[in-house]
Amino acid sequence: xxNLIILSSxxxxxxxxxxxxxxxxxxxxxxxxxxxxxxxxxxxxxxxxDAPLIRQVLExxxxxxxxxxxxxxxxxxxxxxxxxxYQLTNARHVFGSLMSxxxxxxxxxxxxxxxxxxxxxxxxxxxxxxxxxxxGKKIGLLGVGSIGSHLAFTASxxxxxxxxxxxxxQTSTDVDEYFHESQLYKFASGLDFxxxxxxNTDATYHIINEEFLGKLPAHCLxxxxxxxSTIDEIAxxxxxxxxxxAGAVLDVFEKEPLPLDNPLWKTPNVLITSHTAxxxxxxxxxxxxxxxxxxxxxxxxxxxxxxxxxxx
Amino acid sequence: xxNLIILSSxxxxxxxxxxxxxxxxxxxxxxxxxxxxxxxxxxxxxxxxDAPLIRQVLExxxxxxxxxxxxxxxxxxxxxxxxxxYQLTNARHVFGSLMSxxxxxxxxxxxxxxxxxxxxxxxxxxxxxxxxxxxGKKIGLLGVGSIGSHLAFTASxxxxxxxxxxxxxQTSTDVDEYFHESQLYKFASGLDFxxxxxxNTDATYHIINEEFLGKLPAHCLxxxxxxxSTIDEIAxxxxxxxxxxAGAVLDVFEKEPLPLDNPLWKTPNVLITSHTAxxxxxxxxxxxxxxxxxxxxxxxxxxxxxxxxxxx
Numbered sequence: 001x002x003n004l005i006i007l008s009s010x011x012x013x014x015x016x017x018x019x020x021x022x023x024x025x026x027x028x029x030x031x032x033x034x035x036x037x038x039x040x041x042x043x044x045x046x047x048x049x050d051a052p053l054i055r056q057v058l059e060x061x062x063x064x065x066x067x068x069x070x071x072x073x074x075x076x077x078x079x080x081x082x083x084x085x086y087q088l089t090n091a092r093h094v095f096g097s098l099m100s101x102x103x104x105x106x107x108x109x110x111x112x113x114x115x116x117x118x119x120x121x122x123x124x125x126x127x128x129x130x131x132x133x134x135x136g137k138k139i140g141l142l143g144v145g146s147i148g149s150h151l152a153f154t155a156s157x158x159x160x161x162x163x164x165x166x167x168x169x170q171t172s173t174d175v176d177e178y179f180h181e182s183q184l185y186k187f188a189s190g191l192d193f194x195x196x197x198x199x200n201t202d203a204t205y206h207i208i209n210e211e212f213l214g215k216l217p218a219h220c221l222x223x224x225x226x227x228x229s230t231i232d233e234i235a236x237x238x239x240x241x242x243x244x245x246a247g248a249v250l251d252v253f254e255k256e257p258l259p260l261d262n263p264l265w266k267t268p269n270v271l272i273t274s275h276t277a278x279x280x281x282x283x284x285x286x287x288x289x290x291x292x293x294x295x296x297x298x299x300x301x302x303x304x305x306x307x308x309x310x311x312x
Numbered sequence: 313x314x315n316l317i318i319l320s321s322x323x324x325x326x327x328x329x330x331x332x333x334x335x336x337x338x339x340x341x342x343x344x345x346x347x348x349x350x351x352x353x354x355x356x357x358x359x360x361x362d363a364p365l366i367r368q369v370l371e372x373x374x375x376x377x378x379x380x381x382x383x384x385x386x387x388x389x390x391x392x393x394x395x396x397x398y399q400l401t402n403a404r405h406v407f408g409s410l411m412s413x414x415x416x417x418x419x420x421x422x423x424x425x426x427x428x429x430x431x432x433x434x435x436x437x438x439x440x441x442x443x444x445x446x447x448g449k450k451i452g453l454l455g456v457g458s459i460g461s462h463l464a465f466t467a468s469x470x471x472x473x474x475x476x477x478x479x480x481x482q483t484s485t486d487v488d489e490y491f492h493e494s495q496l497y498k499f500a501s502g503l504d505f506x507x508x509x510x511x512n513t514d515a516t517y518h519i520i521n522e523e524f525l526g527k528l529p530a531h532c533l534x535x536x537x538x539x540x541s542t543i544d545e546i547a548x549x550x551x552x553x554x555x556x557x558a559g560a561v562l563d564v565f566e567k568e569p570l571p572l573d574n575p576l577w578k579t580p581n582v583l584i585t586s587h588t589a590x591x592x593x594x595x596x597x598x599x600x601x602x603x604x605x606x607x608x609x610x611x612x613x614x615x616x617x618x619x620x621x622x623x624x
Contacts (some may be wrong), residue, residue, distance in 0.1 A: 094445070097445055097446075097447060097470075097471065098445055100470075101420055101423070101424065101445065101446055101470065102424060104416070104420060105417070105420030105421060105423070105424045105426060106426065108413055108416060108417030108420060108421075109417060109420075109421055109426050111413070111417070112413065112414060112417045114417060114418065114421050114426065114427070114583075115426070115427055115430050117583070117584075117585055118427050118583060121577065121583065121584045124572055124577050126569040126570060126584075126586045128586055128587075128588050128591070129588065130591075130593075131588075131591075131593075132593050132595070132596065133406070133409055133410055133413065133593065133596055134409075134413055135409055135596075154469065154470075157466065157469045158409075158412075158413065158466075159409060257438040258438060260436055265433065265436050271426075271429070271430060271433065272429075272433045272438075273429055274438045274440055275440075276440050276441065276443075279440070279442075279443075281442075281443075281444055281445065283444070284444070284445055
């Protein structure tokens with residue numbers, strides 16, 4: 001038998017889904033959200049859960065063979081200070097496809113004016129609003145990691161021209177043109193859509209500031225699915241209020257939940273979604289574990305294997 | 313020089329775009345929306361325009377080498393009663409991609425509740441509305457012609473399971489399962505999304521009737537981009553009012569424009585777009601002509617060539 005510990009803030013949902021599956025060869029030892037409940041040297045080969053919690057029990061589970069995380073980000077586990085003598089798999093591709101659905105849902109709503117048409121309908125107006133095809137429009141991806149690459153994949157499907165801004169990597173073949181470091185403003189020029197997927201680091205803080213926003217065409221739509229800290233919200237509101245930007249779809253904010261008195265709520269052409277662009281549906285994440293457990297049993301290569309050295 | 317006649321209801325836009333291009337080797341003889349203005353035996357190798365108008369001048373332009381139509385439908389020209397001794401190209405792929413943008417814009421709006429979130433935002437509510445990924449959901453395509461095939465292509469991109477109902481053809485490899493003739497109700501069963509692309513014929517009249525709607529799951533979203541006559545609107549409203557269908561996105565109607573007193577306007581969960589799912593943007597259509605003219609000059613195979621015998 002393979003002994004499993006579930007260690008996640010959503011341990012109730014995960015254990016209920018996994019117990020229902022009645023996976024042969026699997027013994028669920030414990031499901032909890034509290035690393036303190038796991039005793040040293042518990043017989044356990046597999047842990048399924050949240051990376052920051054798992055980090056806290058890495059050293060007390062010597063028999064560990066495989067860790068499946070519930071998120072894409074595995075920073076706490078690839079840290080060189082902790083052990084790497086097990087197989088680590090994450091949930092990266094789930095988020096790519098969910099983010100892609102979100103981003104293209106909102107791009108298409110903007111492009112086809114779905115909300116505007118809905119409001120016309122309420123007034124009983126048979127209205128013909130013009131539009132162009134997405135084909136040949138330019139999308140800029142600020143950050144081309146796992147999520148950015150998935151967005152590039154969908155953008156190519158719709159015939160968009162894809163500009164990608166990254167620190168260094170150029171792994172996605174769906175990106176038509178890469179930009180690095182000092183080329184940020186060249187990257188911004190001529191974009192119809194800008195999607196930010198950058199994480200919160202010193203280098204990305206307010207990368208989207210007044211100067212950067214000034215380089216975007218006035219008809220550009222900005223979408224932020226990275227971190228709130230990457231955008232100077234004051235500069236963003238200024239650009240939107242003065243018509244220098246067509247709209248902003250914001251899933252993340254400098255302060256979350258977005259305070260009720262924050263003027264972003266009522267800034268023209270802002271659509272607010274509340275950090276829900278790619279929430280981790282427990283069923284979806286559990287499915288990754290279940291699929292990977294089958295592979296583990298059959299000694300097949302696991303999906304979404306993380307390279308500890310590369311860090312992803 | 314290659315003599316061109318533009319014969320279209322949008323002749324002004326087309327001629328303005330094409331004149332601006334200053335295509336070497338092209339001589340624009342006439343641009344009009346009136347076939348009566350074209351004299352018999354005018355020196356003309358190329359006609360760019362609307363199929364029903366072109367049909368009226370086919371026999372008086374003996375030097376005709378190539379016809380580029382502005383729409384996908386070329387029924388008047390593939391008719392066995394008229395000449396077929398020239399190359400015929402249509403605008404089919406334009407509509408496929410435009411329709412795909414429309415259909416997936418509305419599928420994603422429904423799935424991610426974009427309008428609902430917008431209405432929440434107006435009330436200043438930070439709301440977390442759940443959703444699942446599109447992956448593995450089932451889409452049914454009623455009709456798998458050029459447009460249906462393009463929808464299947466995009467559906468596959470998003471990981472949907474694609475069911476296709478057709479008279480006979482099974483050309484799209486993006487369709488996971490084909491259904492024919494008496495299998496209509498089997499086709500309908502289990503669908504999360506149903507898209508109708510069927511044209512108006514005797515066989516398709518009210519194909520979506522009370523009985524058919526009864527076979528769809530209550531959570532199914534119906535989209536009609538084919539013809540209005542394919543849906544029994546009374547039965548549709550009954551299904552929507554009684555919660556037996558989650559929603560309907562309607563671009564076409566039994567009577568257009570949809571009369572202001574038609575109860576569809578206010579039926580719950582109906583989104584009405586006014587026969588604009590894939591309007592022919594003159595620039596987009598002109599680009600097909602321009603690209604094909606280059607191919608024509610270089611003696612390369614033309615894009616979107618129609619097979620007269622097959623009729624598409």
